[in-house]
Amino acid sequence: MTALLSLERVSKRFRGLVAVDNVSFDVPEGSLFAVIGPNGAGKTTLFNMIAGAMSPDAGTIVFAGTPINGLTPDAACRRGIARTFQLVRPFAALSVEDNVMVGALLRHHDVGTARERAQALLRDLDLYDKRHQLASTLTLPDRKRLEVARALATEPKLLLLDEVMAGLRPTETDRMVATLRALNRDSGLTILLIEHVMRAVMALALRVLVLDHGTMIATGTPQEVVHDPAVVQSYLGAEVV
Amino acid sequence: MPLDVYLNVAVGGILTGLVYGLMALGLSVIFGVVRVVNFAHGEMMSIAMYLAVVLFSGLHLDPLIMLAPIAAVLFVFGYALQAGLINPFITRPEHSQFLLLVALAIIIVNTLLIVFGPDARTVQTSYAYDSFQLGTLIVDATKLYAGGAAILFAALLFGFFRFTLIGKAIRACADNHIGALVVGLNVRHLYALTFALGAACVGAAGTMMTLIIDVTPMVGPTYTLLAFVIVVTGGLGSMPGALIGGVLIGFTEALAGLLFTPSAKSMFAFAILVLVLLFRPQGILGKRVI
Amino acid sequence: MAAMIARLAEGVSPRAAVLLAALLAALLLAPFIVNDYLLTVLIIILYFAYTGQAWNIMMGFGGQLSLGHAIYVGLGAYIAAFLFTRYGIGPWLGLLAAIPVAAACGAVIGFLAFRFSVAGVYFAILTIAFAEFARIGFDHLDFVNASSGLFLPVAQYAHNDLWRLRGNPAMFYYVILAATALALILCRMLLHSRIGYFWLAIREDEQAARAAGIDTFRYKMYAVMISAAATSFAGVFYAFFYNNLFPETVFNIGRSIEIILGPVIGGIGTLFGPILGAFLLTGLAETLNSVLIAFGVDLPGAKQVFYGICLLFVVVALPEGVWPWLARRLGIAERSP
Numbered sequence: 001m002t003a004l005l006s007l008e009r010v011s012k013r014f015r016g017l018v019a020v021d022n023v024s025f026d027v028p029e030g031s032l033f034a035v036i037g038p039n040g041a042g043k044t045t046l047f048n049m050i051a052g053a054m055s056p057d058a059g060t061i062v063f064a065g066t067p068i069n070g071l072t073p074d075a076a077c078r079r080g081i082a083r084t085f086q087l088v089r090p091f092a093a094l095s096v097e098d099n100v101m102v103g104a105l106l107r108h109h110d111v112g113t114a115r116e117r118a119q120a121l122l123r124d125l126d127l128y129d130k131r132h133q134l135a136s137t138l139t140l141p142d143r144k145r146l147e148v149a150r151a152l153a154t155e156p157k158l159l160l161l162d163e164v165m166a167g168l169r170p171t172e173t174d175r176m177v178a179t180l181r182a183l184n185r186d187s188g189l190t191i192l193l194i195e196h197v198m199r200a201v202m203a204l205a206l207r208v209l210v211l212d213h214g215t216m217i218a219t220g221t222p223q224e225v226v227h228d229p230a231v232v233q234s235y236l237g238a239e240v241v
Numbered sequence: 242m243p244l245d246v247y248l249n250v251a252v253g254g255i256l257t258g259l260v261y262g263l264m265a266l267g268l269s270v271i272f273g274v275v276r277v278v279n280f281a282h283g284e285m286m287s288i289a290m291y292l293a294v295v296l297f298s299g300l301h302l303d304p305l306i307m308l309a310p311i312a313a314v315l316f317v318f319g320y321a322l323q324a325g326l327i328n329p330f331i332t333r334p335e336h337s338q339f340l341l342l343v344a345l346a347i348i349i350v351n352t353l354l355i356v357f358g359p360d361a362r363t364v365q366t367s368y369a370y371d372s373f374q375l376g377t378l379i380v381d382a383t384k385l386y387a388g389g390a391a392i393l394f395a396a397l398l399f400g401f402f403r404f405t406l407i408g409k410a411i412r413a414c415a416d417n418h419i420g421a422l423v424v425g426l427n428v429r430h431l432y433a434l435t436f437a438l439g440a441a442c443v444g445a446a447g448t449m450m451t452l453i454i455d456v457t458p459m460v461g462p463t464y465t466l467l468a469f470v471i472v473v474t475g476g477l478g479s480m481p482g483a484l485i486g487g488v489l490i491g492f493t494e495a496l497a498g499l500l501f502t503p504s505a506k507s508m509f510a511f512a513i514l515v516l517v518l519l520f521r522p523q524g525i526l527g528k529r530v531i
Numbered sequence: 532m533a534a535m536i537a538r539l540a541e542g543v544s545p546r547a548a549v550l551l552a553a554l555l556a557a558l559l560l561a562p563f564i565v566n567d568y569l570l571t572v573l574i575i576i577l578y579f580a581y582t583g584q585a586w587n588i589m590m591g592f593g594g595q596l597s598l599g600h601a602i603y604v605g606l607g608a609y610i611a612a613f614l615f616t617r618y619g620i621g622p623w624l625g626l627l628a629a630i631p632v633a634a635a636c637g638a639v640i641g642f643l644a645f646r647f648s649v650a651g652v653y654f655a656i657l658t659i660a661f662a663e664f665a666r667i668g669f670d671h672l673d674f675v676n677a678s679s680g681l682f683l684p685v686a687q688y689a690h691n692d693l694w695r696l697r698g699n700p701a702m703f704y705y706v707i708l709a710a711t712a713l714a715l716i717l718c719r720m721l722l723h724s725r726i727g728y729f730w731l732a733i734r735e736d737e738q739a740a741r742a743a744g745i746d747t748f749r750y751k752m753y754a755v756m757i758s759a760a761a762t763s764f765a766g767v768f769y770a771f772f773y774n775n776l777f778p779e780t781v782f783n784i785g786r787s788i789e790i791i792l793g794p795v796i797g798g799i800g801t802l803f804g805p806i807l808g809a810f811l812l813t814g815l816a817e818t819l820n821s822v823l824i825a826f827g828v829d830l831p832g833a834k835q836v837f838y839g840i841c842l843l844f845v846v847v848a849l850p851e852g853v854w855p856w857l858a859r860r861l862g863i864a865e866r867s868p
Binding site: 051053072073074075077078082083085089090091092093094098101102103105106109110111114150151153154 | 723724725728729731732735736738739740741742743744745746747
């Protein structure tokens with residue numbers, strides 16, 4: 001499998017603080033890749049650099065063969081990188097359907113076609129019945145699924161999920177895991193996720209990267225990482241089976 | 242033109258600029274603490290100006306003497322306005338706030354128009370045409386007094402914020418709204434007090450301005466815009482910035498009026514505004530709020 | 532074409548359609564029913580409805596508060612008037628010249644604002660600065676007579692010349708009515724199109740919109756430029772209706788504020804808000820005026836105080852505007868697209 005996304009010695013600092021320090025890794029196409037680590041480890045900063053919200057101070061980020069350092073967020077999305085936010089940001093005053101349509105309109109200029117695409121996605125993500133509701137009236141798990149739907153509507157090659165399981169109950173987490181797994185399996189979508197919920201990481205990920213204070217302290221399969229002493233000490237506290 | 246003329250005009254501009262600075266100081270204080278963009282600032286000043294005019298023509302009371310009382314009246318007006326009308330708007334979207342004050346501005350200007358008519362009113366004090374001579378420098382007495390009073394008033398205000406307990410409380414509110422609430426400060430009262438202080442500044446500045454310019458209802462909007470130019474240039478939320486901005490604008494305006502046509506002088510102010518908004522939106526001394 | 536009309540009608544409830552048709556019928560018949568004075572009032576109402584609708588594109592759709600919209604009116608007015616008085620070029624051709632100039636002016640303001648992150652209140656102040664610039668600038672432009680004013684040859688009342696916009700009030704009335712109707716249709720089309728969705732998204736959450744692939748700079752520019760171009764027609768109309776132009780009045784900040792009153796009171800971002808706002812405001816103001824005159828009272832500025840009070844009331848009590856409130860009462864609430 002070729003690497004869809006490749007980071008080479010990427011660093012980012014904010015004034016005195018080094019948020020991301022010399023991080024390199026490859027995300028193979030079609031894989032499910034997780035980034036874990038304690039709070040403040042630099043995970044969201046990493047995401048922001050990939051998604052174009054920030055640009056790296058050093059190193060290169062290569063996506064589908066071309067470097068994307070310094071690309072604007074909207075250009076990154078047009079290239080095929082979609083993202084969700086740690087604190088969900090649906091368009092509150094728009095309906096569920098309209099939220100997803102905004103994403104769909106990126107690739108389908110006709111409003112009618114975009115609406116069909118949006119409705120199909122809503123069906124997949126179990127939000128079809130609520131499509132006329134205002135996004136602000138949804139529960140948190142629904143809003144998370146809405147953000148995923150909107151991101152998917154832009155027909156990305158790479159989906160960045162920032163703590164999409166946060167705040168979800170175990171049953172809801174399982175449901176989201178199943179949805180994501182199905183997406184990955186059926187359409188070959190490459191998914192890169194930041195997660196704290198180990199239950200989801202163990203169930204989903206093919207490969208895991210562990211960040212602490214901006215540096216990579218471990219990388220490998222979930223099983224390998226979870227038994228790594230450095231990871232246990234800095235993050236997990238105890239071995240997670 | 243001989244250097245003397247430039248110098249005299251420049252000094253006159255600086256002195257006028259101090260009064261502008263005091264006016265803008267009010268706006269800066271209000272924005273810096275209450276975070277309200279007072280689009281009715283110049284209009285509030287015009288209320289003070291008309292008060293001064295009426296007191297002078299009716300009771301022959303010199304504006305310099307009326308400084309404190311008129312400032313006090315504006316103080317009360319400002320307090321009532323903030324506590325009564327503006328307070329709920331602090332949490333509303335920005336343009337909502339702005340439009341509220343636009344509405345107030347419209348009401349004030351046109352009420353003044355109805356009451357006083359469009360003709361210009363002036364205050365001709367006994368020393369209106371006096372001047373002082375320092376070597377080759379000739380300074381208008383009115384401008385000197387006005388400028389001096391402006392510095393005094395500004396100093397009092399600085400002192401208040403620096404050294405009094407209430408002043409510190411207000412600065413605390415500005416720094417951290419929630420924190421101030423948690424600590425038990427009566428934020429609503431403090432905000433109203435701040436607005437009142439800003440209004441008092443404008444009241445004092447307006448009283449001084451009657452010595453320098455003619456008073457018409459249209460003075461309001463003109464000086465609102467000028468206040469914004471000054472505050473944006475000097476730095477929104479920065480008190481020294483407002484004064485420096487005022488002096489800068491007063492100075493440029495005076496010289497521009499001399500070098501080009503008088504009516505073009507506001508074009509310079511606007512050109513400066515645009516440049517500042519583009520290249521240094523925090524102004525000369527401001528903190529980056531945007 | 533049929534598909535486009537069908538799409539326009541989509542989502543409009545039968546009740547709304549009937550009310551709209553009734554309103555249109557009443558407006559079409561008005562010149563035959565009302566007297567000259569009322570006709571002039573209606574022209575002014577429709578003028579503000581049109582201009583407010585054009586402004587609404589920048590604010591309600593694009594999310595940018597412009598308090599200097601008089602600049603586009605002024606540019607349209609002066610360009611068309613200049614071409615007519617100097618070269619005899621008719622207003623419709625003049626409009627063709629005015630539109631690109633106004634759009635370019637909007638583009639400059641938009642570019643400066645968006646590239647340099649001048650937003651919100653600062654954007655409003657920027658627009659005021661530009662309008663003032665234009666006012667002072669035109670005051671010194673000798674080839675349009677500077678502050679002395681530019682005058683068009685007075686129209687002959689009896690003879691209607693649509694091409695040169697010379698004629699009696701009824702002709703002007705139908706022109707501005709047609710323009711307002713077209714503006715309404717244009718706004719509806721825009722709102723329900725791809726660009727309308729993107730505008731909504733940008734207004735809701737610009738960062739999230741960018742993450743969804745929207746080039747927010749480009750779409751904000753579109754809003755600004757379309758709004759500016761549309762407003763320039765109002766200027767052309769103004770010049771040919773009033774036949775005199777002074778920089779002091781045309782570019783005045785008071786004009787800019789008048790433009791925003793209708794949409795703010797009616798409802799920013801709604802389709803019908805600017806129109807309702809114009810009717811309410813001007814209608815009530817003229818009534819007030821008539822009452823005052825009937826009592827022999829002449830108060831210059833009374834009308835503006837009234838406008839200020841209306842604005843105050845709406846901002847405090849009905850922040851969404853009168854139209855959403857009224858529409859709910861009538862059972863024809865606008866669905867956001």
